[in-house]
Amino acid sequence: MARGDLLIKLFVSLCFIFGHGESSYAGVGSYDDQILQMASIKASFLKRDVISPSRSHTIQPISSSSREHHATDYGADPTGRSDSTEALQQAIFDAFASPIDGHLMQGITNLGGVELHLDGGTYMISRPLRLPDIGGGNFMIHGGSLRASSDFPTDRHLIELSSSSKSLSYEYITLKDLMLDSNFRGGGIAVINSIRTTIDNCYISHFTTNGILIQGGHETYLRSSFIGQHITVGSDPREKDFSGIGINIVGNDNAVTDVVVFSAAIGVLIEGQANVLTGVHCYNKATSFGGVGIYLKSPGFTQNRILNCYLDFTGVVMDDPVQVQISNSFFLGNAYISIKSLKGIVEGVSIVHNMFSGDYTGVPIVQLDQSNEPFTLIDQVIVDHNNVRGMRLRSTVARGSTWGNGTTWTVDFSKVLLFPNLIKNVQYALQAGKLFPKHVLRNLSGNAVTVESDVPVSATLHVVVDQSMDGYI
Incomplete structure (x- = not known):
């Protein structure tokens, strides 16, 4: 019976009872019979409304074989x-x-x-x-x-x-x-x-x-x-006291994607190989308070990749890294990359196509920690094509020019090149107009390139230097 028919039947029954009075009960049953009939109709209506298969909130029994x-x-x-x-x-x-x-x-x-x-x-x-x-x-x-x-x-x-x-x-x-x-x-x-x-x-x-x-x-x-560790969105008064590690990876071949570490002493600690971090945002304990965003604490064949990540006032630290890529990432608030020497090894490291933004206090984008011992094996280290604003550019590839009228020209790359006093690959051109003096590369000490000519001349020296392909020094 449709819901509308049930309502009509209930209404008619009520009209019959209350419209005819007690004298009518004799023909259709007693008063108690009428009440029972009404209750039965109402119960039928309510029951159909609750368990009707057409309703979306139907409650199905749970099977004993449910997984x-x-x-x-x-x-x-x-x-x-x-x-x-x-x-x-x-x-x-x-x-x-x-x-x-x-x-x-x-x-x-x-x-x-x-x-x-x-x-x-x-x-x-x-x-x-x-x-x-x-x-x-x-x-x-x-x-x-x-x-x-x-x-x-x-x-x-x-x-x-x-x-x-x-x-x-x-x-x-x-x-x-x-x-x-x-x-x-x-x-x-x-x-x-x-x-x-x-x-x-x-x-x-x-x-x-x-x-x-x-x-x-x-x-x-x-x-x-x-x-x-603490629920915050930055500038928390407890930041200096943040402790613990957000993600601690002691193993190989793992992936962390689109993850936020918003408070911890170390955002991500990796002691393993061939792991990849993509789209990770670290704004845990700031570098200025002793925090680390991402720590590659796996000297030797690290073989880890940091891609499209966001280091927010907290940077990256690497111990004796071998085969590491950091690319297309954003470093905010003087966040920088520190390469730490344990046994003096850094090989196969690419730090390219990143953005660095700071407060113009002269913080270098990549720093060398040689407090333990100096780097002695430097090979295939590429720091180049990074976009820097408000911080000091560091690179393993540099280009420069200088004009002078005399017999010597010097282009100083000491403020740009990452490794001190290390230039092994130089390309230069001395542009002297119509003149063609004899010239020679005279000196490379202190990451400065000096070229000397045999006669005084007005000329421009163009130089390209590269530290990326070296080996033992």
Whole structure:
């Protein structure tokens, strides 16, 4: 029966009752019978309105074979008032208990896309959420918030992908759409000995150790996330006291894309090879306060790339870098690149096509830290084609000219060239009009090029020097 017909029937019944009075009840039943009939009609109408298949908010029963486990079904408290550690841990164990046929990497069970849904709640936990030691993959945790309790261990992380085995235990694990509050009791996420892990759209705050730790394993992809010890948008009065590491990568072949580190002592620390950072914005603790935006603490074959990043008042530090590319990035507020000597090696480093902007106090865009020992192996280092405003240009390639009337001409590149007293490749031309005097390259000391002619002449000296191809010095 249509909804309109039910309303008409209900209206007619009411009119019949109240229009005819009690004397009419004899023909159609007693007063109680009429009330029951009306109740029945109303119940039928309400029931159809709630469960009608045509309505978008129809509630479907959850199948017992569902691959989605809901935190609240396990008794987890979505208000965050009570401890939900046991409930969430049980949900994770149950998710690992129903694998499908087939495997991923050898020894890693395929869980078939099973999910732990946090149902949009905020859950307090008193110890890390860990995956079972049995090894597994194709699993997702998503859709809610976790907060460390006041007695959470200070040396652990809220979520830990870590097993007792030293071999690879987890593959294709996804942590997505999560807000993690470490409550100044340790870190956010630890990904250890895992492969093909994705951390997507996560917000991690109030850590004291690491926002995210990636150790060992292979190909962890972190993207579209926000990480900060204190929630701020800059100029925070606590900035001098920021501590911890936003992203700590101790491994190879990982990628960080479109991520913001807004407060930490070190934005991104890399101790591994072949990692790539793209679109990363670091405005953590400023360089002037001792902070570092991106620290490549992997001397030797670093083989890391920093592309299209934004270093905001905090710069890049590299230890004895070998094969590093920094390009198309923006350095604001006197942020600069520091190349630090441990054993005096810098090879295969490209710092090109970047923009630097400062306050005109003379801060160089690239600086050498030779406090430990001087650089003795310099090879294939290219610092060129950078756009500089309000800072001092540094380069490994330079061009200059000077005019004079005499027998000597000198072009001084000491204020531009990166490495002191190091010119091994020179091209020059002495333009003297109609005259053609004999001339020779006389001196290169102090990064100044001096050319001398055999007779006095009015001429212009044009010079190009290059420090990029050298070797041992």
